[in-house]
Amino acid sequence: AQSVTQLGSHVSVSEGALVLLRCNYSSSVPPYLFWYVQYPNQGLQLLLKYTTGATLVKGINGFEAEFKKSETSFHLTKPSAHMSDAAEYFCAVSDPGTYKYIFGTGTRLKVLA
Amino acid sequence: DAGVTQSPTHLIKTRGQHVTLRCSPISGHKSVSWYQQVLGQGPQFIFQYYEKEERGRGNFPDRFSARQFPNYSSELNVNALLLGDSALYLCASSLGGTAYEQYFGPGTRLTVT
Numbered sequence: 668a669q670s671v672t673q674l675g676s677h678v679s680v681s682e683g684a685l686v687l688l689r690c691n692y693s694s695s696v697p698p699y700l701f702w703y704v705q706y707p708n709q710g711l712q713l714l715l716k717y718t719t720g721a722t723l724v725k726g727i728n729g730f731e732a733e734f735k736k737s738e739t740s741f742h743l744t745k746p747s748a749h750m751s752d753a754a755e756y757f758c759a760v761s762d763p764g765t766y767k768y769i770f771g772t773g774t775r776l777k778v779l780a
Numbered sequence: 781d782a783g784v785t786q787s788p789t790h791l792i793k794t795r796g797q798h799v800t801l802r803c804s805p806i807s808g809h810k811s812v813s814w815y816q817q818v819l820g821q822g823p824q825f826i827f828q829y830y831e832k833e834e835r836g837r838g839n840f841p842d843r844f845s846a847r848q849f850p851n852y853s854s855e856l857n858v859n860a861l862l863l864g865d866s867a868l869y870l871c872a873s874s875l876g877g878t879a880y881e882q883y884f885g886p887g888t889r890l891t892v893t
Contacts, residue, residue, distance in 0.1 A: 671822075701881065703884075708886075709886060710784070710870055710872075710884035710885050710886045710887055711823070711870070711872075711884040712884070713881045713882070713883070716881050757822050757823070759822075765836055766828050766830075766835045766836035767825050767828075767836050767838065768813065768815075768825050768828075768882070769825065770815075770822035770823045770824070770825075771822050772821055772822045773820075773821070773822050
């Protein structure tokens, strides 16, 4: 069965510092991988996705993620944090065979001035 | 273009009652998925519909049901409400397959008392 693990339910970084949010997945087939962001009282917004091809994926708002099959990881990074990045971030995996999407438990990012 | 819309925004029901939540997808999207997001957790997959057929189902009891209409809008029905059904219910639409990103609505906040 597929699963997603997000290490660190809360992450704090200083404004301008590197953002690193960790995501590991478990899947018996090549998965599709996604990162979403959720601001308070809003739905989820797609940051980026990996389906096939280049393993380094660039998304919106300066975020990027690298698919590492050997490590079953899809960590999200941003070189310089901005106050507006404070939100909850979810990693998700989809199984092309079952049409199910599995979300991680989320990481709440706090950006310190 | 309008995004995914959901109604109602908030809902308060009593244990044992029935509830119907509604979702209108982005124009041109033929797939609708439903998720339950309990406070502090990631979204849990409930259903996916594509071209009016159920294509995926998560681990939810039979009290949960859904359908998709010819115009691709969708309803989620929950019978015999339990206190534990209190959550944010999210609807997402996409073009179709699991490689496609999902676009989320703002959700319906259901409180069961």
